[in-house]
Amino acid sequence: MMALVILMLACAGFAGLALAMDRPHRQVLQHASSAPRWAPRLGGIAGLALSFAACVADAGWATGAILWLGVLTAGAVIVACLLTWRAHWLRPLARLLEPARRQPGRHS
Amino acid sequence: MKVAFRQSMAWLHTWCGVLVGWALFFIFLTGTAGYFDTEIDRWMQPERPLVAEAMSTADAVASAVRRLQQTSPEAARWLILPPSGRENPQLRIVWNAYPKKRGERAASGGEYLDAVTREPVTYRRTGGGQLLYRMHYRLHYMSRGPAAWIVGVCTMFMLVAIVTGVIVHRKIFRDFFTFRPGIGQRSWLDAHNMLAVLALPFHAMITYTGLVFIMYLYMAPLIAATYGMSEQERKSYVDVMFSSTPGAATVRAGVATPLPALAPLLSEAERQWGPIRSVTIRHPGDRNVQVFIEAGEQTLSRSVGELRFDIKNGVRLLFDDDRSMAKTTVDALLGLHEGLFAGPLLRWLYFVSGLMGTAMIGAGLVLWTVKRRERLARDDKPSFGLGLVEQLNIGTIVGLPVAIAAYFWANRLIPSHFAERAAWEANTLFIVWALLLLHPIVRPVRRAWIEQLGLAAAAYALLPALNAITTDRHLGASVPAGQWDLAGFDLVMLAFGTIFAVVAWRLMRRAPVTAAGRARSYTALRHLRPAK
Numbered sequence: 294m295m296a297l298v299i300l301m302l303a304c305a306g307f308a309g310l311a312l313a314m315d316r317p318h319r320q321v322l323q324h325a326s327s328a329p330r331w332a333p334r335l336g337g338i339a340g341l342a343l344s345f346a347a348c349v350a351d352a353g354w355a356t357g358a359i360l361w362l363g364v365l366t367a368g369a370v371i372v373a374c375l376l377t378w379r380a381h382w383l384r385p386l387a388r389l390l391e392p393a394r395r396q397p398g399r400h401s
Numbered sequence: 402m403k404v405a406f407r408q409s410m411a412w413l414h415t416w417c418g419v420l421v422g423w424a425l426f427f428i429f430l431t432g433t434a435g436y437f438d439t440e441i442d443r444w445m446q447p448e449r450p451l452v453a454e455a456m457s458t459a460d461a462v463a464s465a466v467r468r469l470q471q472t473s474p475e476a477a478r479w480l481i482l483p484p485s486g487r488e489n490p491q492l493r494i495v496w497n498a499y500p501k502k503r504g505e506r507a508a509s510g511g512e513y514l515d516a517v518t519r520e521p522v523t524y525r526r527t528g529g530g531q532l533l534y535r536m537h538y539r540l541h542y543m544s545r546g547p548a549a550w551i552v553g554v555c556t557m558f559m560l561v562a563i564v565t566g567v568i569v570h571r572k573i574f575r576d577f578f579t580f581r582p583g584i585g586q587r588s589w590l591d592a593h594n595m596l597a598v599l600a601l602p603f604h605a606m607i608t609y610t611g612l613v614f615i616m617y618l619y620m621a622p623l624i625a626a627t628y629g630m631s632e633q634e635r636k637s638y639v640d641v642m643f644s645s646t647p648g649a650a651t652v653r654a655g656v657a658t659p660l661p662a663l664a665p666l667l668s669e670a671e672r673q674w675g676p677i678r679s680v681t682i683r684h685p686g687d688r689n690v691q692v693f694i695e696a697g698e699q700t701l702s703r704s705v706g707e708l709r710f711d712i713k714n715g716v717r718l719l720f721d722d723d724r725s726m727a728k729t730t731v732d733a734l735l736g737l738h739e740g741l742f743a744g745p746l747l748r749w750l751y752f753v754s755g756l757m758g759t760a761m762i763g764a765g766l767v768l769w770t771v772k773r774r775e776r777l778a779r780d781d782k783p784s785f786g787l788g789l790v791e792q793l794n795i796g797t798i799v800g801l802p803v804a805i806a807a808y809f810w811a812n813r814l815i816p817s818h819f820a821e822r823a824a825w826e827a828n829t830l831f832i833v834w835a836l837l838l839l840h841p842i843v844r845p846v847r848r849a850w851i852e853q854l855g856l857a858a859a860a861y862a863l864l865p866a867l868n869a870i871t872t873d874r875h876l877g878a879s880v881p882a883g884q885w886d887l888a889g890f891d892l893v894m895l896a897f898g899t900i901f902a903v904v905a906w907r908l909m910r911r912a913p914v915t916a917a918g919r920a921r922s923y924t925a926l927r928h929l930r931p932a933k
Contacts, residue, residue, distance in 0.1 A: 296746040299746070300431045307578075311578050313578075314575070314578070316575075316578075316579065317578055322663045323654075340708075352744070352747075355700075355701050356742060356743075356744075356747070358699060359701070359737070360746065360747050360750070362602040362603070363603070363747055363750030363751065363753075363754060364750065365602075366599050366602070366603060366750065366753070366754055366757070367750055367753060369577070369578070370599050370757070372578060373577075373578040373579075373580060373595060373599065376578050376580075376674065377581075377582065379578045386556075
């Protein structure tokens with residue numbers, strides 16, 4: 294159960310970081326955008342930080358840190374595979390993070 | 402300057418990889434299998450009970466002592482491994498005799514004891530997962546020294562390839578998630594990069610710590626300078642480095658004394674740690690008897706709690722970790738490599754990362770050939786070197802996995818009364834591998850890939866079926882019993898079979914690379930590039 298939580302957090306974190314990048318953003322939403330995307334980036338960093346916290350809570354500092362590095366690999370692989378073959382699965386997450394980018398007066 | 406530097410690093414990366422790539426592929430693949438060594442052992446001994454009978458530690462130790470008193474009352478050392486966790490699912494005993502002459506290797510033996518009858522049981526003799534694991538640094542037929550040198554030099558090349566690979570990869574972050582399948586050379590480069598970058602912490606760790614295992618070979622002059630060159634001085638180094646309990650050895654008094662009661666010592670140890678891993682009795686039946694009890698859980702730095710009981714004086718010595726900081730550091734690095742401390746999730750992550758490393762090496766080797774193929778004009782004959790690399794690639798990247806499957810097939814098909822069966826399981830592996838290395842010589846490259854991939858798909862996908870025909874430890878029995886260690890093996894084999902089948906099918910369906918196809922793929926590539 295904890296394993297699933299840790300993995301989901303890492304996946305969500307990497308998905309956020311990916312959506313903040315040009316090419317993955319285009320793969321998911323089918324349109325280019327040059328505006329900086331802070332919401333997905335911060336969300337992504339938060340996801341990875343939470344997965345680290347969950348690893349340490351689960352396995353202690355030493356083993357938890359090692360576990361986290363392994364989980365990062367697994368999470369990144371899953372997100373990369375999604376982007377390559379099932380990019381539209383990430384669309385709900387992208388839409389969720391999109392409005393924050395469109396706040397009036399910022400990064401217009 | 403910068404361009405020249407990167408070019409020379411690219412050259413170094415390419416040749417480091419191509420020269421030892423096949424050896425590294427072997428080391429990575431067999432080593433990765435080693436992360437599930439005890440699970441493979443379990444599958445390869447189907448005679449073991451489906452569900453291990455529960456047994457209390459005190460009960461198990463008492464039965465073991467009874468058996469050891471019958472078989473080897475005069476032993477120098479008894480080792481009792483009660484059933485506990487992943488490493489020892491079954492009660493096991495080992496004894497070592499006193500060496501007849503100084504420096505001679507003493508006789509030893511071991512047995513599994515049945516949980517119900519408490520009698521020794523025999524399973525089919527097999528190298529199991531341990532053999533696959535040992536292969537990755539012993540190279541099976543070689544003696545320890547030369548094998549360690551060969552593996553060590555390959556590992557050094559690997560470390561160079563990792564460092565230079567990071568230098569020549571210009572867009573680690575921008576291409577972090579980039580994989581563009583189906584466009585030839587670019588796809589192979591994407592795959593190689595992605596497999597490398599996403600598991601980079603593992604690759605760097607496993608390569609560096611692998612070198613630490615055999616640093617005593619490369620650093621021999623340093624050891625001699627620190628500890629000295631005489632026999633005695635060398636021995637003191639070996640004691641510090643390799644003995645788990647330095648200075649613990651005592652001599653036999655030669656006065657027969659009945660064995661003390663172990664039950665109170667066991668309950669003391671269990672109160673301290675919970676489950677225990679092993680009980681060692683040195684000089685059983687002598688007045689100088691010593692009892693060591695090890696905790697069940699191993700930490701990252703390979704240390705286990707240990708209680709020493711010096712029976713003669715009736716004292717209990719609590720093991721305190723008397724290792725030096727340097728030794729603890731080395732042990733932590735080795736522990737990181739072996740991953741024995743890992744729970745189920747981390748163990749799977751080790752396994753996946755190991756497979757990614759193996760695939761990265763394979764993709765790099767294929768990339769080398771694809772790059773040179775695409776440069777050839779339509780009717781040019783490939784050079785001898787390119788042909789050789791292509792053939793070795795097929796025979797290793799697909800041939801070796803098939804050979805490992807053949808090792809499992811041999812385990813089920815060689816009769817259990819055949820005297821040399823364990824040796825012939827391993828021989829089967831290497832004979833099959835040799836045949837598959839020769840096969841691409843007589844077949845066109847594309848056909849050879851497809852044929853071997855098809856063979857791999859069949860060899861893996863049919864293993865669960867073979868298991869069901871030859872034993873009653875198949876999925877139909879292991880899944881209802883909840884024995885996921887056993888069922889997991891069959892399921893992973895099915896997954897590998899499926900992956901090989903998909904790759905074979907896709908390769909078969911795809912037309913051979915033509916000039917027109919190449920032009921198309923470059924158009925596709927341009928389309929995918931970000932607009933400037």
